[in-house]
Amino acid sequence: MQLITPYGGTLKNLYQTSPEPMVALRHSWVLSARQLCDTELLLNGAFSPLSGFMNEDDYNRVLHEMRLMDHTLWPMPLTLDVTSEFAASIEIGESIELRNAEGLLIAHMKVSTRWVADKKIEADCVYGTQDQAHPGVDHLYHRTNETYIGGTLSGVTPPPHYDFRQSRYTPEQLRNEFIRRGWQRVVAFQTRNPMHRAHVELTFRAAQQAEANLLLHPVVGMTKPGDVDHYTRVRCYEHALHRFPEQTTMLSLLPLAMRMAGPREALWHAIIRRNYGCSHFIVGRDHASPGCDSLGNEIYGTYDAQDLMYKHQEELGIHMIPFQAMVYVEERSEYAPSDEILPDETVRSISGTELRRRLREGLDIPDWFTYPEIVTELRRTYPPRYAQGFTVFFTGLSGSGKSTLANALLVKLMEVGGRPVSLLDGDIVRTHLSSELGFSKEHRDLNVSRIGFVASEITKNRGIAICAPIAPYTATRREVRQMIEAVGGFVEIHVATPLSICEARDRKGLYAKARAGLIKDFTGIDDPYEEPESPDLKLDTTDASPEAIVQLILLKLEALGYMP
Incomplete structure (x- = not known):
């Protein structure tokens, strides 16, 4: 339907003019927060003259010329990024459901094209840089799926808003x-x-x-x-x-x-x-x-x-x-x-x-x-830091001393009192929150993301979260930091105990099994540990007692303003 008014020219409205019989489609895609925003503004006409997510031809011309294929000026690519598995499961010409995180059906999309994007070219064209300090580039590289699909939309239900x-x-x-x-x-x-x-x-x-x-x-x-x-x-x-x-x-x-x-x-x-x-x-x-x-x-x-x-x-x-x-x-x-x-x-x-x-x-x-x-x-x-929630995030190799320090810090902060303190140790989380996960890179990232989510909820509610996973990958730690800093404080502590010391302390025999090839993709042996570039505190537990190191941590928290 086209709406013509004296204000701003032609406005597209992609919502169905008359309700169609509800027919369950073969495939549903759950929209991310960004995708839901894009879908809402496509459907209500804010992104006129677009009728849906861009096809590959429009996408490429927008990247290089800031124009759609019909020559209309449009500076920003708008595509639906999906996993390669989902993209492979659908056929060109097929209609899919777009739903929000609660499962509400927002729109139908008739898929017209599918392609794998070159993210470096997109970063250069849209943002003028590949530097991941740019939040748009960071999102593109780390949160955007590899495969894009385009197609027209037919709106079913406006995304609900209960605020303002x-x-x-x-x-x-x-x-x-x-x-x-x-x-x-x-x-x-x-x-x-x-x-x-x-x-x-x-x-x-x-x-x-x-x-x-x-x-x-x-x-x-x-x-x-x-x-x-x-x-x-x-x-x-x-x-x-x-x-x-x-x-x-x-x-x-x-x-x-x-x-x-x-x-x-x-x-x-x-x-x-x-x-x-x-x-x-x-x-x-x-x-x-x-x-x-x-x-x-x-x-x-x-x-x-x-x-x-x-x-x-x-x-x-x-x-x-x-x-x-x-x-x-x-x-x-x-x-x-x-x-x-x-x-x-x-x-x-x-x-x-x-x-x-x-x-x-x-x-x-x-x-x-x-x-x-x-x-x-x-x-x-945003109260003063001493009244905010915050997360202390230990990261380091298995056997580096993270759990010992985390438990000692927990006791010291509870001794100080004033705010609830929760410990999210790697082994504890594996038992109670991630018991179904294995140790592939994908599962390790998911485990750390779950820890980050729980920590962010604790932090948001003015509590203290102490986390002690291995967290070997820079990108996942960055994601957790961003999640938590949006609601409170984040203090990253790299427990940088040397690998040789960690192996010597190995009570569970994990390093020996990894050396023997009985455990695959073990961090520090046949899978890398990406050291933090600029942690708030870097510690080595080789020759220092837990009590002495925890005092250093408390002094750092005091210097950062988190202690009353």
Whole structure:
């Protein structure tokens, strides 16, 4: 069905116009969090003119030219990645079910194409780098399946949202709301962070410059790992909304999975806002930039996103409002664009890193930076470190002393008291949580991921989790760190006892069996242990007592601010 309105041109709606008889299809795919976001925005028209996940031809042209095969400007590949086993089980032309994690049927997809992607080419084209410090590249290399399938979608059930429902508008609903309010010119503001005074000033000026109404349109899908959770952010947006004129500003939430792709992402965001009915879009410095690469260099230029938007804005059908960063000028007691500052004026600003440090350490956050009610919300979610939950993650070879140290640390932290402490030792987890798993690489990764998930739940609820698996692989440890740091603290301790000492301590005879070939893929013998590059603490238990080493760990926790 096509919906034509004065706002943003043609909008696709991929939901079935009349319910079809429910027929069980042969295959169902459970959508990941990112895939569910993509599917929702495909179905409701936010990704118009797409009618489903891209086929291989569209994918390749988007990578190299930022255009679909019909020449439509489109900067971001949108594909459904599946396991090679699932891809091999389906036939071209077959319809499959797409379900959410709870099993709810979201859509049918008629598969038209299937291919194995070259991830290095995709990384270079979309992100401009293969550096895995880029969160989009990291997701592509470590969380994206090898095989892509494309095909048209037919929507069955919108993904359910139980939070902030009063602020969740589809493109059609938002266009109709603009018509109801009589809004002809609407400037959209994209953000994945809480709004502070600088953001309020920036958006207010942009709306005045465009002589337009203002739509605060924050992303509440997947953003950059480590970002403030969307529940806290939305509460902050609701507080900030009261700082704007009531009749000229509104809030709507966007369930987008960001890629942090800088200039390409800016174009993508503009197309999405056009589809939601907006006439203008604010693009600031470093729009959708992930920051620095692994060498500390900025991945994108400061004005790359604005330059690309300038080049294509007429074709996009939405006007860009470029903005400099807003800084506080002490002599004026007000905010001003950074390019308007006089040489003798004193500028004040607080970076996101500095704000997190102040929250972590319970330090003052000045009124010129943000509003008291927003500080209150942030402090509720991010108390000082000594009141946060955290995970101590031991990793090292079998026999290195991880379990001994973990048990000793457990006793010491329980002796201190104040927070619940849970031990997730490798052998204990194997018995109670992963008894069906073997010792293949896939199963070892799954075991560590399960430990990480349980630890993240403990950490989220302000407890202390002590984990002591071997965890031999860097990528899996990184995944666990990201999972836990999203909800609290993570302290990685590498128990770097030499292999010879670990073998000499081997009470179970595992190393001897591995040397004799009776155990295959044993870590340290015929399967590698990838040492952490920058653990918070590196320990060798060869000549030190557990008591002495645990004191070093407690001192490290105190230095990091986790001990009261």
